[in-house]
Amino acid sequence: MSDNPIQLLTEPASGEDERLAALHAALVTRASAESSLDVTYRLLDSPVGPLLLAATENGVVRVAFEIEDHDRVLESLGSSVGSRILRGGVRLDPLARELDDYFAGRRQGFDVPLDLRLARGFRLTVLRHLGEIPYGSTESYGEVAVASGSPRAVRAVGSACATNPLPIIVPCHRVVRSDGSLGGYLGGLPTKKRLLALERAA
Amino acid sequence: MKRPFEQAVTEHGAVVLRVCRAVLGPTEADDAWSETFLSALRAWPDLPDDANVRAWLVTIAHRKAVDVARAGARRAVPVAVVPDATAPRADQPEEALPDGDLWTAVAALPEKQRLCVAYHHVAGLPHPEVARIVGGTPAAARRAAADGIARLRSTYAPHGRVSTHV
CATH class of the missing domain: 3.30.160.70 (Methylated DNA-protein cysteine methyltransferase domain)
Known part of the structure; x- marks a missing residue:
């Protein structure tokens, strides 16, 4: 010292x-x-x-x-x-x-209050719909576009998922391509695969 | 300021705590630190992005330290002169840090020297910035800091050695 x-x-x-x-x-x-x-x-x-x-x-x-x-x-x-x-x-x-x-496979949805201020307009509409896709199942980008009221906005659905501020909680990982391939994921494809596998297994 | 306030706490929290300790002593340093960062948090969004965050925090800490010292003075009889620089202060009996003697010696410095040592040597602010906080000229701030360190060298010599570092 x-x-x-x-x-x-x-x-x-x-x-x-x-x-x-x-x-x-x-x-x-x-x-x-x-x-x-x-x-x-x-x-x-x-x-x-x-x-x-x-x-x-x-x-x-x-x-x-x-x-x-x-x-x-x-x-x-x-x-x-x-x-x-x-x-x-x-x-x-x-x-x-x-x-x-x-x-751990013990929970299928989330009960905490969400603050969706980071999403606006059509993206917010898409995120609201994503919450309705049941645990363990998937929808195609086209199906989400239809459900969100803009059937032709398939690409916009993709960007809504890519900019989802609340991944996992708002389950954009449940949106896949119509041919069954995974599409993209903001957390990386291995993460998307893992989340879908977790939900299938539970 | 658009950067998260957490960064200011991470980067400057320790230095501000040492500054508060140098100015007020270890016991009251925690209060001054808390008041400083709560106040800084409230004002953070209005701080310009290019502001010198450390100097800004030390300026707030200076005002809070003055407040805390005044509140302490209302509670206790003020001691005008600390008679023996190496004697532990009666209001800080629980502090048994290995470097406690140093902080006792700092506490015994005249106020202006103590502040200039704290803001220049502990916080690392340049003399003109120190002068802006404590008042007076940069030259006076430089002199007070130098006098303070000189006095510390004579009052604080833990092993009877006196450093020759200038």
Whole structure:
């Protein structure tokens, strides 16, 4: 240990990390209580990799796969929802439990409140319909287009799925090509395959 | 500012805590840190994207530290002079950090020196920025920081050695 005061002043004190963690947790609690937060988030380990879960006061606003780049997703939430964003808090604990149950095959749908503000217009219409595709079954992009009231908007259905802010919860993985091939997936095709296999097996 | 506020806490939380500790001592540092970041969170969306976040946080911490010190002064009889730089302060008996003597020595500095040491050496802000926060000229801030460090070298020498680093 140095006895140079300049150096000592800038060194971490013992127990500083624990202290900062406690201060951070208290900050999230106080900020939530006075509604100063736009978004809170947490990570969840899952069979399809770490998931970023983000919520506003109204509900879950974003679920993101690792390949979407969690840092970029948070930056984008800062612009689109608001930058008063903190990690932690209890708001996302119910969703984390429901997702654990889903991946364990014990749950087929989600009961947490959703905040769909990141989707608008036709994309929002598509997402609303996706929630009606039953667990374990699939629809083609064309069928979704018909069900969403625009039979010719097959490509727009594809982009609605590709920009789904709430994958897994809003089950865009249940949309496949009419020839039975998988089509695309914002979480990567192996993830789509895995989710469909999970639902078939349960 | 459009970046998530969490980044500001991650990048600057530890430094702001050390600044609060240098200015207020370990016990009241936590309160000042909490007030600083709660206040910063509220104002975060209005901060320009190119702002110097650390300097902004330290400026808020300075105001909060003044508030916390005033509240403390209302509760307790203020001690005008800390008689012995190495004696633990009576209001911080629970702190038994290995570098506790250093913080006692910092606490014993005259206020302007303590603030300039905290904002320049602990927070790493340039002297003009320090002067903007504490008042006075950049040259005066530089002198106060240098005087503060010189005094620390004489009051804080844990093993009887005096560093020659300048």
